[in-house]
Amino acid sequence: xxxxxxxxxxxxxxxxxxxxxxxxxxxxxxxxxxxxxxxxxxxxxxxxxxxxxxxxxxxxxxxxxxxxxxxxxxxxxxxxxxxxxxxxxxxxxxxxxxxxxxxxxxxxxxxxxxxxxxxxxxxxxxxxxxxxxxxxxxxxxxxxxxxxxxxxxxxxxxxxxxxxxxxxxxxxxxxxxxxxxxxxxxxxxxxxxxxxxxxxxxxxxxxxxxxxxxxxxxxxxxxxxxxxxxxxxxxxxxxxxxxxxxxxxxxxxxxxxxxxxxxxxxxxxxxxxxxxxxxxxxxxxxxxx
Numbered sequence: 001x002x003x004x005x006x007x008x009x010x011x012x013x014x015x016x017x018x019x020x021x022x023x024x025x026x027x028x029x030x031x032x033x034x035x036x037x038x039x040x041x042x043x044x045x046x047x048x049x050x051x052x053x054x055x056x057x058x059x060x061x062x063x064x065x066x067x068x069x070x071x072x073x074x075x076x077x078x079x080x081x082x083x084x085x086x087x088x089x090x091x092x093x094x095x096x097x098x099x100x101x102x103x104x105x106x107x108x109x110x111x112x113x114x115x116x117x118x119x120x121x122x123x124x125x126x127x128x129x130x131x132x133x134x135x136x137x138x139x140x141x142x143x144x145x146x147x148x149x150x151x152x153x154x155x156x157x158x159x160x161x162x163x164x165x166x167x168x169x170x171x172x173x174x175x176x177x178x179x180x181x182x183x184x185x186x187x188x189x190x191x192x193x194x195x196x197x198x199x200x201x202x203x204x205x206x207x208x209x210x211x212x213x214x215x216x217x218x219x220x221x222x223x224x225x226x227x228x229x230x231x232x233x234x235x236x237x238x239x240x241x242x243x244x245x246x247x248x249x250x251x252x253x254x255x256x257x258x259x260x261x262x263x264x265x266x267x268x269x270x271x272x273x274x275x276x277x278x279x280x281x282x283x284x285x286x287x288x289x
Contacts, residue, residue, distance in 0.1 A: 068279025096123030108245035129174035142278040148265030
């Protein structure tokens, strides 16, 4: 009578192992299917989460902040066909319509403004520069509404740090600011290359402050400004802001800096006592329209 080899599995153990492997296969398959479904659903959920965050950020960026008095001063007057024409040695450029008076005109010497370089035309002060800023310091209604990611540019003068939201600058193009007794001119150019959209100038000429408005003309895609006192036209060049017409022709305002945009949250974190330009005081504005 021979003894069975103890190293060889018995028929019963081989049968049990086969049954175990046969039962394990559907479990593994089910787990595999479940993992595939989780992976697929996970990708969908992640995509939805990314899309939700994009929409949330868009909603925050487009939410009304309520900057004071930065909306355009709309004019419903039709631009005349002779919006640019010559009279003797002068060139007249349409500047808008005034009730009870009629069409208004800028007057420059012939040849000072080239019609072929003008890319956009609308009445002056439709886009309203800020002459008297409304300011919030260390909190306020507007201060608390600006989302952290909103881009801003800043100016440091002595111990005062001033911030200008880009959304506000896009609506007014010009801020005539006064920090203590020092005037500053902050100008926004919507078509300028990155890093040069906002320029800060020293607006003092021959000891007098120059206050700027928006003419309604773009020349070579740059907004052409005019000074309130003489109605001279001004355009940026490599050295600063240059008067191209009028009594101030040839004069130049010195460029101080091209400020770099940062987020409101980052600026506020470093300047909790800073000065925010929150809008415009229009109580004393005089418009030709």
